[in-house]
Amino acid sequence: MNIIKLNAINSTNDYLKQLTATRHVEHFTLVVAENQTSGRGQMGAVWNVEAGKNLTFSVLVKDLLLEINEIFNLNVAVAVSIAQALETFNIPQLKIKWPNDILAGNKKVGGILIENSIKNNGEIYSIIGIGINVNQQNFDGLPKASSLAAVTGREFDKEAVMLAIADHLKQNIGSLLHKDTKMLWNCYHQMLFKKDVPMPFDKNGAQFMGIIQGVTGNGSLQVLLADDSIAEYTIKEVQLLY
Known part of the structure; x- marks a missing residue:
């Protein structure tokens, strides 16, 4: 090296x-x-x-x-x-x-x-x-x-x-x-931070609750929403509030 x-x-x-x-x-x-x-x-x-x-x-x-x-x-x-x-x-x-x-x-x-x-x-x-x-x-x-x-x-x-x-x-x-x-x-x-824990998120100034499920192969964050649907967000599209 x-x-x-x-x-x-x-x-x-x-x-x-x-x-x-x-x-x-x-x-x-x-x-x-x-x-x-x-x-x-x-x-x-x-x-x-x-x-x-x-x-x-x-x-x-x-x-x-x-x-x-x-x-x-x-x-x-x-x-x-x-x-x-x-x-x-x-x-x-x-x-x-x-x-x-x-x-x-x-x-x-x-x-x-x-x-x-x-x-x-x-x-x-x-x-x-x-x-x-x-x-x-x-x-x-x-x-x-x-x-x-x-x-x-x-x-x-x-x-x-x-x-x-x-x-x-x-x-x-x-x-x-x-x-x-x-x-x-x-x-x-x-080791994924806040995985499976209900957490607030921010998307373009609008806040919502979700639960991180994991990350896809292309790097998108999978979030379980209140309506039981799973949304995928790209890097910087959402912010985890903690």
Whole structure:
């Protein structure tokens, strides 16, 4: 595993994309930065972290060759890998909030951004950006955010956390390559935040009650509604209120 360590960078995902555009980069190369100044989350959300306290890194996966209806499998594999790794550090009440936020209790401790591209020579690249709040304690103005240190009362070795995630990710991507996704999906659904619990949702300013049933293969959230019908919502179409 090739690891590139940087002090400060605007975005580890952008750095890795630029690197692959100009030279050969090994499969499963990791780029990690002590400070990321322009981190991004899902749908253009900003990922801000305190310099030196947290873990921001990106992983290059080459030629996974997922069909269009299988792309969300990679999201599942990454979210499950992070959760499995954090379990080894005894992080309590780990959950995956659809589509792929990592929670401890009901506080977000990690996020994922996956960007896929096809090169001119036909190679398929997936750049997996992972952000984990590790040792940061101050989350003023972010009531739903926390860190591994804040929820456990102890500090962590950031590199040890990163390597544990990388090890689980390598194993689970191997499962994807062999089309063995059942275990990953089972784990994802077992850890799905608020599954089978009546919860309020918001859709374009209108609130309604529903019960999360699961997630479809293409990443849509399945919600049981008051009339006993099951609706499917795409990412950012609805917001879970909690």
